[in-house]
Amino acid sequence: MAYSGLKQLFEKWNSIIKAYHSDLVSITNRNEAVEREEEITKKSVYHVPRDFPTIGEAVGKAAAGDTILLANGMYHESISIPSTKSSLRIIANGKSVILNGQGKLDTGFTLMANNIELNGIQIRDYVESGIEVTGVYGVKLIQNTIHVTKGHGIQLDQGTFSNLIWKNNVSHAYKDGIHLQSKNVWVVGNEFSHNGQNGIRIETSGNHIVENKIHSNQESGVLEDEGFNLVYKNEIVQNGNEGINLPTKLGGSMSLTNTIEKNNGNGVFVKTPGNLVIDNQISSNYLSGVLVESKLNVVELNKLIQNKNGLVMKKKATRNLVLRNLFHGNKDNHLVITNPNNTILQNAKDHSSQNARVIVVPDDFPTISEAVNAASPGDTVLVNNGLYQEEVSIPLTKSGIRLVANGDKVILDGKGKLNTAFELSANILLIQGFIIRNYVQTGIFVKGIGISMVENRIRNITDGNGIELSLAFSTLMWRNKIIDAREDGIRVKAMNNWIIDNDIFSSGGNGIQFEGNTTVGSTVTRNRIKSNAVNGIEDHAGFNFIYNNELSQNGNNGMYEVEGIGSGAVINNRVSSNIRGVTLNSVGNQVAGNQIQSHSQGGIFIHTEYNNVQNNKILINQGNGIYLTDKASNNLLLRNKLFQNAPYDMKADNKENSFIQNDCYKSDPPEICR
Structure with missing residues (x-):
């Protein structure tokens, strides 16, 4: 192709x-x-x-x-x-x-x-x-x-x-x-x-389906008509048709870490191109665990157990990568490949490279860059253990290739002289398992659509960011470790991205920064963001979803909503031991279900209007548990629990806010505590 x-x-x-x-x-x-x-x-x-x-x-x-x-x-x-x-x-x-x-x-x-x-x-x-x-x-x-x-x-x-x-x-x-x-x-x-x-039907792009229970619906659990959506960590069980159904149009979606069981059709049915089906538990579905009828998809790290068939690739399925899946106890077949033009690698049950187009570095080419130049869309470049001193640029014409480390010591080393390890201008790319160190500007620089960065370790970027997205769209960053970037661990100048289960430590700037007022539409979840010099997360836009992260020991705020569009969601995070927990300088945000503790300059600082602060647990902070300045008005503070904060659990310089059923002991004015 x-x-x-x-x-x-x-x-x-x-x-x-x-x-x-x-x-x-x-x-x-x-x-x-x-x-x-x-x-x-x-x-x-x-x-x-x-x-x-x-x-x-x-x-x-x-x-x-x-x-x-x-x-x-x-x-x-x-x-x-x-x-x-x-x-x-x-x-x-x-x-x-x-x-x-x-x-x-x-x-x-x-x-x-x-x-x-x-x-x-x-x-x-x-x-x-x-x-x-x-x-x-x-x-x-x-x-x-x-x-x-x-x-x-x-x-x-x-x-x-x-x-x-x-x-x-x-x-x-x-x-x-x-x-x-x-x-x-x-x-x-x-x-x-x-x-x-259907339990959920999605007719558009850029939506985020996270940690839902979707069961016993008469048709599919999730039906997606367009593309560029995230389906993450859901329980999708006993639906009348498919668990996840991707039937038409665009593709480019992520089905990640779901439990997909006992559905009356296929666990996952993929008819659109460029999707990622990764790290799912797919078991006991009446038909196939995964059925693919399209191109340039990645099916990786799934457990396909006790389905009628584990994975079926139909005739229209071409240039797909099937990597490191576990097949067990499927009734008819573990793996059915109708079209040989797919890559099957390193799956349990000894499904080795069947008619695969795989380029191996350094066996076939001495450098990664030469292998990329030789690759076609749908090819996989396996890089064996070794030290590679190079800058790898992947242009648009190389869309659809995958670069996978074939060992735990595949090292790209810039030696403090080279600027960027990977510059990605193509679409539908996978960069997985590399150690990237000692580059000057950026570990990975992304400008394409539908790019996935998985299980990479990026360290010591001497004058820039660990990962930088610039005008990219629908980028997945999953299980990466980013340490000691001179500026930000991840800098986002892009829309609709998914930052999931990463470690982001000891950056000279922010752990994550959303730069500019249109960098909207991202999900940031289950990350550990610690010991960065400025903020854990700094958001200049809004419309981003910050959910269930650990934000601790950062040099300023755990979470900083800078003046911008606002209307972000900061939900169920554990925010501790930063200088300040959460600062709201934009309007209309939802801050709910967080545990915010042990800060030296306050738990939550509100300087704007129309924010909802609800059901948070705020404790042991100096500089007040919640502080509303004289410019903070029309905010709702509802059913928060505050204790052992000093000098006040809640302090409001402006009374034009709603205080309802908050449990606290000492406030200014006194009546805002229950």
């Missing part, structure tokens, strides 16, 4: 990236205009039914940034929130707040304003959908229960961007549990079960 055979695919990919960026610009410009028209008023907390008999009446009275608390009870209504009501919070103040459409009303909630939060509400028996989100950003749907709608449980329409769907339970919807026509949505920690079609 020559590069010319990929041009049409890459043209489609580039059009999707342009549309992604266009949606970002459009929605931020449109909604900034709306927000300029809003009058900043004194914040209010309204109680339903104490202050108003219905939720709709409370919404009609409320201003942007207000909070509506719902008492236990049954509410028979359909609520629309217009664009003028941004940053409204509607929160259940009990465990039995029920919105019931009685099979007659169309939609429980229709959200047409930015940064709305719906929290803890049971939504039942609506005709169209439980919740519909249309044309806005920054919406937070948290801990809602949605049962028995005749349409979709949750529906996000076209033009919707960067929303958080967290800890909801959606079941028995007539159609999909959640239907995404939106971009950059974080669907995290939910349960989707017993829905009439």
Whole structure:
């Protein structure tokens, strides 16, 4: 396969990236205009039914940034929130707040304003959908229960961007549990079960499906119609068709570290090109563990156990890499290869190189660069143990190749003189298992689409960054170790990236920096980011998802949201022993479920508006547990637990914020603690 055979695919990919960026610009410009028209008023907390008999009446009275608390009870209504009501919070103040459409009303909630939060509400028996989100950003749907709608449980329409769907339970919807026509949505920690079609259906690009339980849906667990999406660490079990179904269009998605079991079709069905299926437990599916009918995919490090067939490559499957998988107990066959033009390497059960196009360094070529020059799309370059003093540049015409270290001592050494180990301008690349040290500017520099960097060790970049992304898109960084970069461990000037399970230590700047106000749409999860000289993570954009990381012993903030678009999510992180835990200098962020402790200059510092700080555990910090400056207004502080902070658990220089049910001992003013 020559590069010319990929041009049409890459043209489609580039059009999707342009549309992604266009949606970002459009929605931020449109909604900034709306927000300029809003009058900043004194914040209010309204109680339903104490202050108003219905939720709709409370919404009609409320201003942007207000909070509506719902008492236990049954509410028979359909609520629309217009664009003028941004940053409204509607929160259940009990465990039995029920919105019931009685099979007659169309939609429980229709959200047409930015940064709305719906929290803890049971939504039942609506005709169209439980919740519909249309044309806005920054919406937070948290801990809602949605049962028995005749349409979709949750529906996000076209033009919707960067929303958080967290800890909801959606079941028995007539159609999909959640239907995404939106971009950059974080669907995290939910349960989707017993829905009439798919648990999750994705019609667009750049979404993040993380740690959900997806089971017993009548069709597929996850159906993805487009591409460039992340499906990570989900339980996808006992669905009526495929576990993960990639049937049409673009590809370029990541299915990573999922448990995919007992589905009535295939575990993973891949009909699109350029996907990564890696580190999944795929077992006891009725048909194949993985079925591939497309090109340039990587199937690696999976456990394929007790399926009808382990892995099947159909006739249309070509130039795929099958690497280091475990096959065990599959009923008919472990591996079925119809088209010989695939690379099969180092899989358990002795599936050795079957008709593979593999170039070995130094056996076939003395240098990695010479091997790259000889490679064609779909080829694999195996690099044996040794010391390689070179700069490897991979141009666009070499898209679709894979560079894999064939040993644990494959070393690229710049000797303090060479600038960059790998410069990646191609698309669909895999760089795996290399030791990269002593380069001047960058360990790995990325400009392409759909590039994966896996299990590399990068050390001592003397004047730059460990990894740098510049105008890249859909980049995976997984299980890398980056130590002693002079500037940032990872510097991101790109959109829609996945930074997962890396160690980022002792950088001279930040552990991770999102530079510029359009570097949006990334998931940063399960990383250990420690002992960096400036911040653990510094985000100049917003719309990024910071989830379940360890941020400790950094020289300034654990997490710093710099002035930018805002509406980021900082969720379930362990933030400790930095100078300051979390600083919010942008608006509309969700900071929830974190443990923030042992900082010398404060746990959380808020300098802006419309942030939601909820259910955090904040302890043993000097310089206050939470501090709101005089410029901090219209923020919601809800159900946080603060103790042993000095001089105050909470201090607010501006009272125009909502303080609800926070457990703490000493505050200024005194009434903001419960």
